Amino acid sequence: MVFNSYTFILFFGVLLFLHHLPLSWNVKKSNLLLASYLFYAVWNPPFILLLWLSTLVDYRVALALGREENQKKRKGLLLVSLMANLGMLGFFKYGEFLLDNFVILLSAVGIEYHPAAPDIILPVGISFYTFQTLSYTLDVYRRNIAPEKSLLDFSLFVTFFPQLVAGPIVRPDALIPQFKQPHKATPVQLTRGLFLLTLGMFLKVGVADGLLSEAADTVFGAPFPLHPLDAWTGVMAFSGQIFCDFAGYSTCAIGVAMCLGFTLPDNFRYPYAAIGFSDFWRRWHITLSTWLRDYLYIPLGGNRKGSVRTYLNLMITMLLGGLWHGASWTFVVWGALHGLYLSVERMFKDYSIKKQLTSKKESAGRKVAVASLMPEVTIGQGVKKFILALLTFLVVSITWVFFRSPDFDTAIRILLSMFGAIPVQIPALTTIAMIKVGVVTVAMLGIHWLMRDTSVSKVSSRMPWWVLGLGWSVMLILLILTQKSSSSFIYFQF
Secondary structure: OOOOOHHHHHHHHHHHHHHOOOOOHHHHHHHHHHHHHHHHHOOOHHHHHHHHHHHHHHHHHHHHHHHOOOHHHHHHHHHHHHHHHHHHHHHHHHHHHHHHHHHHHHHHOOOOOOOOOOOOOOOOOHHHHHHHHHHHHHHHHOOOOOOOOOHHHHHHHHHOHHHOOOOOOOOHHHHHHHHOOOOOOOHHHHHHHHHHHHHHHHHHHHHHHHHHHHHHHHHHHOOOOEOHHHHHHHHHHHHHHHHHHHHHHHHHHHHHHHHOOOOOOOOOOOHHHOOOHHHHHOOOOHHHHHHHHHHHHHHHOOOOOOHHHHHHHHHHHHHHHHHHHOOOHHHHHHHHHHHHHHHHHHHHHHHHHHHHHHOHHHHOOOOOOOHHHHHHHHHHHHHHHHHHHHHHHHHHHHHHHHHHOOOHHHHHHHHHHHOOOOOOOEOOOOHHHHHHHHHHHHHHHHHHHHHOOOOHHHHHHHOOHHHHHHHHHHHHHHHHHOOOOOOOOHHHHO
16 A cells, blocks of 8 residues: 555545544554554555564564573574564565576576576565564664563554555664553644645655656666766656655655654655765665664774774675665665765765864964954855755766666666767657756755755744645645556665
8 A cells, every 4th residue: 555545545544533532542552553464465465474473573582582691592582583584585585686696606607507487576665674673673682672572562663554664764762662652643743744744745746756757767768878968867857756755755654653643753854965975874764874874884893993994884884775775786886886985985084184183283373263254254165065965966866877777788878878978869858858857856956955954844833824734735736636646656666
């Protein structure tokens, strides 16, 4: 079931009605759990068994970890959880990928092997709920949290439907405590939640699908070299599409949870206003980047073991982050590029700090405060930051070529087309399509820059009611007029 469907509207309306009835809290939580299973079962009912298996394994392992004091036995219990969760993820998401590469490897050494096609179906959202349950087991193993004794509360944590299939990836200490006490949205929460749900669907249906997807699909589906303007337009279209699609889902999830009285963490903070790549990952898919930081980068040593290890840890983290997104070498390259960007940025930062420390004594007596020049300095710094943000956006957009391309041939062809390196240049997009993408890109970058230090909730709370109502009405009208109401979110495939 997708948020942008009439089925969901009916489903959510019934659930809201039940949630506001004078029932016991346990009954309401049971309703939420059953609704979450129904929400997930719409795609493929048998995959509910995987959710149950992951839930029961981690629930029992965590209880045993809470009682066990022997460190070897605790490591064994943790290994059971890791094998169960990563085993399911590895088989369903990477089984065919590993088999294909094994066949290629055998072929390279002269061995011909032709296995039967595995025909594995990828369960929706398995990457998200696997990481969510793993964070619980790892936190219990580290004794950061106590094991949850209520199977109902833990099951609801694993399967809570707003964020089940595409995040945000919620930590146990942020969600499980919310199930301990009755939650029902206040009138203000309900209004804000419905507004966020509308905004998220508008980003997905109105912008990502209605204005950008056609240009992106045309460019990335073209089997021939393109004119540089067409290639850049297609890449800009996908840069906007992937943000509006994924941020749209996260906004919907946060809004739906808020309508029920629950709070989910932000997953995006205007990433295309990021100044540098570490800033980008503090703003893009925040719950995944913090998960990778806390459960992979820091355990590997983080930045505590010297510069070379820091760069290596960054590369490993981003390579695995790329592979998390999809079982394809194009995703690995996408992750490798971000790892390289972060390493180079870190290198320059370390050099700059070292240089500043060296010249600190020399520059100590040269600081002169001139009040009349302060406005010019401020303006100059603002322009410099904006230019750096634009450069960050352009370089990040280049990495999206590998993320979106179905194979390396397509990615290389588009990159060569972008920089005019291929003499045969065939136009693919209409002038109207280019104008649409250009207007959306400029508007998106402008909004991200203006909103980079605030949030939708803060801005909307300061708006006059009639301005907010007018904007809300426009989004609703455009959603009703838009015919693309049932296409899946891009991150469902991950």
